[in-house]
Amino acid sequence: QLTFEPGEIQTAIEELHHKYRCLQVGAIANYIPELAKMNPDWFSICVVTADGQCFSVGDSQQLFTIQSISKVFVYGLALEDRGRDRVLATVGVEPTGDAFNAIILDERSQRPYNPMVNAGAIATTSLIQGKGATERLNRMLAMFERYIGHESFIDMPTFMSERTTGHRNRAMAHLMLNFGMIDEKIDEALDLYFQQCSLMVNCLDLAVMAATLANCGINPLNKVQAVSSCYIRDILSVMYTCGMYNFAGEWAYKVGLPAKSGVSGGLIVVVPRRMGIAVFSPLLDERGNSVRGVKVCEELSQRFGLHLFES
Ligand code: GLN
Numbered sequence: 001q002l003t004f005e006p007g008e009i010q011t012a013i014e015e016l017h018h019k020y021r022c023l024q025v026g027a028i029a030n031y032i033p034e035l036a037k038m039n040p041d042w043f044s045i046c047v048v049t050a051d052g053q054c055f056s057v058g059d060s061q062q063l064f065t066i067q068s069i070s071k072v073f074v075y076g077l078a079l080e081d082r083g084r085d086r087v088l089a090t091v092g093v094e095p096t097g098d099a100f101n102a103i104i105l106d107e108r109s110q111r112p113y114n115p116m117v118n119a120g121a122i123a124t125t126s127l128i129q130g131k132g133a134t135e136r137l138n139r140m141l142a143m144f145e146r147y148i149g150h151e152s153f154i155d156m157p158t159f160m161s162e163r164t165t166g167h168r169n170r171a172m173a174h175l176m177l178n179f180g181m182i183d184e185k186i187d188e189a190l191d192l193y194f195q196q197c198s199l200m201v202n203c204l205d206l207a208v209m210a211a212t213l214a215n216c217g218i219n220p221l222n223k224v225q226a227v228s229s230c231y232i233r234d235i236l237s238v239m240y241t242c243g244m245y246n247f248a249g250e251w252a253y254k255v256g257l258p259a260k261s262g263v264s265g266g267l268i269v270v271v272p273r274r275m276g277i278a279v280f281s282p283l284l285d286e287r288g289n290s291v292r293g294v295k296v297c298e299e300l301s302q303r304f305g306l307h308l309f310e311s
Contacts, residue, residue: 026283032161046207067262210276256307267293
């Protein structure tokens with residue numbers, strides 16, 4: 001239960017929005033034109049509690065592509081499709097300390113290190129069940145709809161750009177095929193991965209998705225079970241140790257909450273059994289995390305005593 005009044009949340013996010021609105025540190029991802037044309041001023045903070053109260057400030061309706069934040073939810077679907085042992089045989093749960101797009105596998109097991117870096121995410125996506133590409137995509141879209149609470153869509157220009165420029169991701173897929181970690185249908189797996197990254201969401205959607213994870217897999221607004229509650233601990237564990245890439249350790253120390261960032265500037269944070277937080281601001285630091293997003297979450301965690309090991 002909350003140890004503070006709901007009104008305090010709205011006041012806090014408005015104050016933080018005001019405080020960091022003019023912070024112009026960081027850079028917008030520019031590896032594809034669809035990301036490069038984002039407005040650096042876009043900024044929103046949203047909170048959805050486990051009992052369904054919504055708080056928001058800023059550009060909460062602005063659509064953008066979900067990018068790496070999708071990895072969290074696709075990991076949940078892979079666990080439901082294949083079970084814990086099968087998923088763990090293909091993707092590890094070890095933080096890397098390397099960049100999100102590092103071309104590296106665990107030497108001993110030949111698995112990608114974890115599902116939050118690109119290699120591990122591609123391997124995770126390759127585990128999604130379905131007869132052919134369309135059924136797999138539709139199952140994935142249905143999964144996202146359960147978390148968001150309404151239908152969403154793939155941004156076609158982003159998908160096409162990711163697909164034509166994604167040589168690094170393609171190289172990782174080939175490396176994993178070489179080691180037998182994924183099957184020969186690598187083009188299908190890569191397309192599905194590029195599609196999941198190109199899903200359009202807004203900041204409020206992300207907060208609802210995070211709140212669903214906070215609420216044992218049940219969307220707090222429409223009460224739909226988005227993912228089986230038995231996999232919440234798997235999802236939150238890898239978010240906690242790996243969700244912020246090579247900043248995960250410092251994040252765990254300072255903020256102390258499971259989180260996931262994406263290259264379009266989104267950031268979700270889960271406060272188990274209490275709330276989901278989302279921040280959207282496209283200016284990124286050198287590790288690929290939203291600059292304002294990190295600052296806002298550090299302060300929110302501190303102000304409300306949200307660190308998991310706070311005593
Ligand atoms: N589409 C991006 C990629 O695969 C996602 C990475 C990210 O958001 N960090 O490189």
